[in-house]
């Protein structure tokens with residue numbers, strides 16, 4: 478890696494900023510500011526720093542509307558908002574508002590009001606990532622702990638189906654393996670790190686134990702651990718590619734530790750048994766608690782993907798895929814999730830906020846998106862999503878240009894403060910969604926009055 482000169486050319490320092498990238502929500506960042514732009518970031522990992530020091534070439538700066546020739550052309554805010562409101566209010570029967578994981582809870586509040594008003598479906602990225610975890614939590618419970626508890630208490634940490642070193646680069650350094658905690662004064666020397674993953678990942682290389690079970694062998698492996706924990710003898714010599722003696726040894730270490738924490742990722746939620754993998758991981762944690770203290774935390778990706786699920790569950794009773802079309806909130810997996818709705822070609826208006834379905838959804842879902850009006854609220858030219866959008870409303874960067882609340886992967890709310898002003902032509906996400914709500918309300922009110 479090339480040595481980079483420290484940045485010395487800046488005129489302002491803002492401390493205690495929060496990274497708006499992954500679910501670690503690191504809130505110890507320092508921004509170096511020059512001429513109203515962040516030119517350097519201290520304490521962040523490369524992922525976080527590269528996001529905060531945004532590439533202005535990719536920045537969406539003005540509202541745009543697609544013309545009849547198929548080109549996005551610049552429009553003023555009033556025209557773009559009125560057109561978006563007309564699309565939402567003007568006869569749409571199955572609007573879907575998707576995304577929300579990279580914006581603030583304050584913006585979501587107005588999104589729920591708008592969704593209730595027009596009978597929309599509100600859904601977020603959990604539908605393609607930790608949805609199985611949310612289902613499992615409803616089935617089996619949620620023995621979660623905070624990252625602070627992990628830092629101060631845990632002496633055994635398990636990473637299952639995730640490669641934190643690449644996806645959440647400061648997780649091991651700030652919360653789990655390396656920090657010195659109140660009861661773990663020697664940091665890494667007081668902790669045993671285990672990685673359970675078919676791949677020998679960078680996280681596995683940093684670990685004391687690597688359990689490389691077979692692809693899709695998660696459920697069988699967890700089941701074997703639970704059997705051993707309950708005093709059963711394993712009949713097979715090798716389970717999911719792991720010798721039974723190794724499983725017995727691992728279980729013995731897990732039950733004799735003082736405080737354990739298991740972090741699981743999409744490698745567990747998206748292999749063959751899906752939410753049943755998480756069910757059994759939760760059951761394993763519950764079994765371990767008969768011997769010692771154990772908890773688990775999902776490794777959430779976007780910095781506020783957990784926030785949407787917590788906020789929706791608190792406000793509406795359901796964590797994602799919430800359908801207001803009957804006048805009350807309803808949630809049914811496989812029925813009210815964005816991909817299912819799109820592949821059944823049900824939505825007739827789609828609003829995407831702070832997400833890129835064009836890059837992440839399957840072809841069938843994107844095909845339908847290409848056939849219906851799409852409204853995009855985002856800060857960057859979101860690749861395929863902007864190409865699909867009919868109206869583009871440029872928002873602002875939470876945690877850099879706008880303040881807002883987010884929820885960390887462990888459910889701890891974090892207030893993200895503003896450090897610089899947004900570009901003059903952009904608006905805060907919260908303002909945009911509130912404006913849309915007010916304009917849709919007016920259109921609906923005048924329609925009722927004219928009947």
Ligand code: SF4
Pocket residue numbers: 496497498499500501502503520521522523524525526645646647648
């Ligand atoms: S670990 Fe995540 S939240 Fe922390 S600085 Fe890196 S990308 Fe940002």
